[in-house]
Amino acid sequence: MKADNTTLVDFLSQSKTLFEIPVYQRNYEWGEAQCQQLFGDLVKARESGNNHFIGAVVYVPESGDKMSHIEIIIDGQQRLTSCILLLKAIAASDPTVQEEIEENFLTNKYVSLNDHIKLKPVEKDQEAFQAVINDKINSYQGPSKVIENYKLFCKLIAESAYSGQELFEGLNYLNMVYINLDGGSEAENPQVIFESLNSTGVSLSASDLVRNFLLMKLNSETQERLYKQYWLKIERLFTNNVFTEFIRHYLVMKTNKLVKREDVYLTYKVYYHDNHFTSEEALIDLYKNASFYNALLHGTSESSQFNKTIGHINIMDKKVVYPYFMKLMGMARDGAITWDKINEIGIIMESLLYRQMVCGIPSNSLNRIIVKLTTHVEGDNEFNNLRQQLLNSNFPDDKQFKEHVVEYPIYIRKRNCAKMTLVVLEEHRTKETINFDDAQVEHIMPRRLSNDWKINVSGADTINQKYGGTLGNLTLTKYNQEMSNKIFEEKRSYYAESNIQLTREVANNYAVWDKNSILNRANELAEELAVIFAKPAMLADSASIDNSGEHTISEELDVTGMKPIRLTIQNDDFAVKSWNACLVAFLNYIWENDSETYERIKQDSSVHNKIFSNFRTPKVLDNGETIDTNFSANTIAALLAKMAEICGITDEVSYTIR
Structure with missing residues (x-):
């Protein structure tokens, strides 16, 4: 690894060098505020004569044809693209610097790579960027951040008190750090570096991180092929937020576990390694399921009846069922279930969701049931699986x-x-x-x-x-x-x-x-x-059914006489033998993982008056505090539900009873 300070001018003026943004990077997305900030930094540096740090660029070097150099940009591509657009705008504003800028910073006169243009953006931005460099923006059709921001820089320059020559001189005061990942050790692994630079999750979405994870480690030719063959086709189906939600629901279906939005990327990496995927195998599976997800979003499956059902479910905004429906559509594709059966299941789920909506029952109570429905069963047993899980759901009866x-x-x-x-x-x-x-x-x-x-x-x-x-x-x-x-x-x-x-x-x-x-x-x-919206006949005898099994903490269930054997909090299981043990386990978990939320629980008057005073059957927590546990099973279940609500984890807490 090499790292050093340099100026923007020196970095961009490298001869016979192509700056290539690989296909796995996101599109150019800088907004107006960021461009104005960059231009403002340039003006301040020009006025003060003081150096101004604008950030870092991380790249992997490769050799090109005819003694040229290729720098694969791992991080900093948004800033680098914006700086080149700014340079082009300065060149267009002042003939006295136009030739110098174009020959030294925008093009490679003696290198034919990328039509001599010094920066190669991702495919979606390629045409627009070439239009800017070749002065053909008027012939470009469609919206583009590249065109939009280039025009903004031209406007800012025109309104500035400085000439293009003066602004160009000011670029000498813009400093940056370059990091050249030229080694082969794990410490210099571009994927590891990339993740550490984006560890906050602020700059990139989970879908961006998954894309980079799958493509970054491949050679350029394979990257290009897999990107075009699979990822680009998926990307065209979804906006960024929907893409991440698709991957989350995909992981729920595949892992049979609840997945929080902030854990999508880490969960995907674990799933990928556990299944010993290659990048291509992983992309093929994502692509297959993306078509199912898109059909759910837009009601374009093979069945008109199912499309009507999913249309109603989408109006209710109950996408909680998507992982289960994706599983069913995959089974239909493989011939393991008929569309007639899927239609029946869809109607049942629609009725459940509608009744719960009208009765004010939050759909998060369904999360764990959906997780269980995504587990593999033979097609002939799907109805039995559905019946068993719905018996444990809060399916309102006709009277209610x-x-x-x-x-x-x-x-x-x-x-x-x-x-x-x-x-x-x-x-x-x-x-x-x-x-x-x-x-x-x-x-x-x-x-x-x-x-x-x-x-x-x-x-x-x-x-x-x-x-x-x-x-x-x-x-x-x-x-x-x-x-x-x-x-x-x-x-x-x-x-x-x-x-x-x-x-x-x-x-x-x-x-x-x-x-x-x-x-x-x-x-x-x-x-x-x-x-x-009928309650299905297969649940008609639910009143006589044993409630043994797992239940979400938000379910309205009389647990009198029932014995808990397991408490599950955010996918962590705790073996318990009594209801007061559930209370102790829950508070110990919250104290260990989020002490601030533990204090919020104590400050809630109803919880505090019940648990943290009048110790009739005292128990000592891991933090040394004493609580009372002398309550009925239903009271403890209600306390757990209340505390889970305070913690914001209602849909991630369940108990198993017998």
Whole structure:
């Protein structure tokens, strides 16, 4: 390894040198603020005459043709690209320095590599960068950060008090550090260096890190081939955030464990090494599953029924099921399960998610169940596996569900879900598909009450506040919005002429619109929804089923008489023999891993008054503090749930009982 200080000018003026940004690096992404900062640093350095440090560049040297040199940029490529764009803008602004800059800093006159251009960016930026260097930006089509930032530098130079010549002289004051990884030891492994430079996770996303991990160790030719053959195709399917979420869900499916967003990269590395993958094998598997994930995002699977189901699940924003659905789609591809069975499973999961949403049950209670569903079973046993896991889920029964439908302010909490529900109800009547985007949600009693409404309906304000956003007061319409605040008598005549059956029923069945009307209609629709989003018959005898097994801490379960045998916290298992042992194990874990959060638990009044005072059955924690453990099983389960909520790990805590 060689490392030294140099100036930006000296580094970029190296003769017969190509600066190559490898395919595994991310695209050029500097924003306006960063470019303005760089230009401001240049101006300050020019004014003060003092040196200014702008950062480091890390590279691996390679030999090129005709005694040329190639420097593979491992880190600092964003800054390096911006500096070259700034140099080009200075050259374009002042003919007196144009030739010197172009010949010494932008091009290699005697090296044909990369069309003589000194910097080779990643493929996506290549065309735009060449357009800048060759003065052809007007012919470039499409958006580009490269073009955008070059124009910004041109603007900043034009507005500056300094000429291009003066700014060019100021570049001599910009200092940098170069790190040349020319050794073969592990300490100089580019991947190790790269990870240490990006250890905070601020500059690169998990998907960026995974890409670099898979491609960095390969030779340039193999990098290029695998990047184009697999990674680029995946990249075109997803935005950066979605890409990382895809990898997280992929890992849940493959490892059968919960994976936190901040642990995606480290978990992927462990998974890769445990399975003894080559980079190509890993990319092939990612590529196959990326197509499944994309089909889930956009409802483009082989089955129209499943696409309808996943469309509803996406509207509910319940992507927690994606790892399980990816597994099923892979099984279908391999002939291990039919699409008819997948459709049945999808409908069951949709019903579970919808009922839980209406009943206010957080979907994180499903995380561990989804993890168990991703484990491998033979196709014929998939329904048995599903049944067993759903018996351990909080699947609301008809009574609970219908009661919540009446009261749930669905329009306020989940506006798109309100529209989806109404569309589903209409399609249930007509058996025809409704265009979701064309339909509008209509408040029968309007959100803003006119004086006529307040005069005609006793207690209209109170009724509207409590029931205005509930299903009983909602329907679908396509009529002019000017009617939205009209009194019911006027609306009713329009409803009667509606081409939407759900809306015509309001006109046909109700002469007035008040609290009783809203509740009557809500109860009728609740009965219908209990059929549409049915609890499957295979769970009908769930009341008589033994609750032995693993349960998330957020589940509503009577654990009286049940004995815990294991407590699981963030994938760490603790063998226990009693409920008070669970309490001790949980607090010891939090103290060891996050003492600040432990103090927050103590400061919570309900927890403090219960655990940290009135010691009837005292137990001593690892930190020497004493707690009380003389509580019922259900009380300790509730305390664990409360403390997990304070810690922000509700979906990562479970217990196993027998």
